[in-house]
Amino acid sequence: MVIATWNVNSIRARLDRLRAWLQRRQPDVLCLQELKVVDEAFPAGPLRELGYHAAVHGQKTYNGVAILSRAEPREVHRGLEDDDPQARLISARVAGVRVVSVYVPNGETAGSEKYAYKLAWMERLRDWLRRRCSPDEPLVVCGDFNVAPDDRDVAFPDLWADSVLCRPEVREALAGILAWGLEDVVRGHHPEGGVYSWWDYRMLAFPRNNGLRIDHILATPVLAGRCTSAEVDRDERRGDKPSDHAPVIATFREDRS
DNA sequence: ATGGCATAATTGTTATGA
Numbered sequence: 001m002v003i004a005t006w007n008v009n010s011i012r013a014r015l016d017r018l019r020a021w022l023q024r025r026q027p028d029v030l031c032l033q034e035l036k037v038v039d040e041a042f043p044a045g046p047l048r049e050l051g052y053h054a055a056v057h058g059q060k061t062y063n064g065v066a067i068l069s070r071a072e073p074r075e076v077h078r079g080l081e082d083d084d085p086q087a088r089l090i091s092a093r094v095a096g097v098r099v100v101s102v103y104v105p106n107g108e109t110a111g112s113e114k115y116a117y118k119l120a121w122m123e124r125l126r127d128w129l130r131r132r133c134s135p136d137e138p139l140v141v142c143g144d145f146n147v148a149p150d151d152r153d154v155a156f157p158d159l160w161a162d163s164v165l166c167r168p169e170v171r172e173a174l175a176g177i178l179a180w181g182l183e184d185v186v187r188g189h190h191p192e193g194g195v196y197s198w199w200d201y202r203m204l205a206f207p208r209n210n211g212l213r214i215d216h217i218l219a220t221p222v223l224a225g226r227c228t229s230a231e232v233d234r235d236e237r238r239g240d241k242p243s244d245h246a247p248v249i250a251t252f253r254e255d256r257s
Numbered sequence: 258a259t260g261g262c263a264t265a266a267t268t269g270t271t272a273t274g275a
Contacts, residue, residue, distance in 0.1 A: 009274085010264055034274085036265065061265050062273070106275055114273095146275070165275060200275065202261035214275080244263075244275080 001095065001252045005031040005142035005215055006236075007103070007198075007245035011064075012036070014243055015043055021236060022050050027249065028070050029094055031101035031142040035064030042066070059087035065103050065143070071095040077132075080124050088121070089128070097223065098133060102143035107164035115164055118146070122173035126180055135181020138255075141218045144198075144245065147174045149184060152193025153213035165214055183224035185217050185250045186232070197232050198245045206237055217250045226252045 004027040008014040011032065022030065030052075035042065039058040047054055052068040057078040063086050067073055073092035080089055091100040102125065107118035125141075133139055147170045151157040160166045178184065186195060196211025205211070217230060230250040237246040 013264065034264095106273080108274085160275095163275070198275075200261085201263055204261095212275085241263090 001029070001097070001254070002027040002249060003029045003031075003097075003099070003140055003142065003217060003252065004247050004249040005033070005101065005144075005217055006247035007033040007144040007215060007243060009034050009243040009245065010036040011043060011066075012041070013241065015046060017236070017241070017243075019046060019050060021233075021247065022047070022052065022068075025233070025247075025249065029097075029099055030068040030247075031099065032066040032068065033064075033101065033103035033144045035059075035066060036061060037064055055090055055092045057087045057090040063087045063103055065090045065101045067092050067094070067099055067101050069094045069099075073099075080121075080128050082124065084121075084124075089125070096138060098137060098139040100139070100141040100143075102141060102145070104143070104145045104147065106146050107170065110162065110164060110167055110169075118164065119169055119173055122170070122177065126177050129177070129180050135220050136222065137220060138223045139220045140223060141177070141182060142216070142248075144215050145174060146214050147171060148212045148214055149174055149187065149216075152191075153196070155194075155196060155209055155211050159210070160212065165212055178218065181220055182218035183221060185219050185224055185227045185230040186213065186248060188224065188227065189230040195232055196234075196246075197248055199237060201244050215245055215248050217248055219250070219252075223252060226255065228253050
């Protein structure tokens with residue numbers, strides 16, 4: 001089973017690239033973030049043509065998350081169920097795996113209201129997992145966490161030390177989510193670091209490889225133990241009109257138990 | 258000094274991202 005996640009930075013601006021990528025990589029599940037579209041305008045038809053169902057939690061202009069899957073998604077839930085006005089979480093059961101697609105707030109700058117919202121949102125995500133899910137079930141939380149777990153995930157750590165992607169508070173918040181019972185499968189396959197998923201559009205960040213790994217696939221132990229590869233599709237950041245994020249892809253072998 | 262570049266809302270400019 002191949003599970004991927006990708007912050008597409010507008011699904012309408014990225015539709016041609018998304019379709020080509022799906023045809024090339026054929027994942028079983030793709031979690032999407034930053035759709036920037038309302039549900040009614042989500043391009044379900046062009047994705048259905050390629051064999052993908054879509055569970056969508058959209059929003060005008062900002063945010064918006066979805067789960068695409070070859071098997072029909074069941075038990076779809078939208079949002080953190082505590083009246084969050086921002087569309088940042090959707091979950092569904094797909095072929096026996098509970099899949100959660102999240103778009104953690106960026107946080108703007110340390111000390112801002114948005115930063116407080118980011119930290120609170122991450123704590124609410126942890127509460128949501130505790131309340132609704134079990135670390136003993138096959139489950140993945142995929143998405144744009146807007147956190148580089150440690151300096152191995154930052155090409156130039158000194159440049160980014162004070163950013164909202166690297167500050168100690170957000171790293172501790174991410175560690176808290178992992179402590180519920182999740183493993184970072186890309187870290188598991190690349191403990192040496194140097195794997196990045198996001199490069200700023202500005203300052204020639206991609207050619208200079210000024211990147212950070214902020215998009216993650218986190219799996220419960222029962223599933224992480226079946227993970228045979230976990231990579232970033234760096235090539236998708238190249239060419240015309242890329243997203244500023246590259247897809248992350250993990251392969252899980254079938255349950256042999 | 259706090260930009261650059263991209264997107265969506267609109268058609269000149271602002272909000273947001275990370």
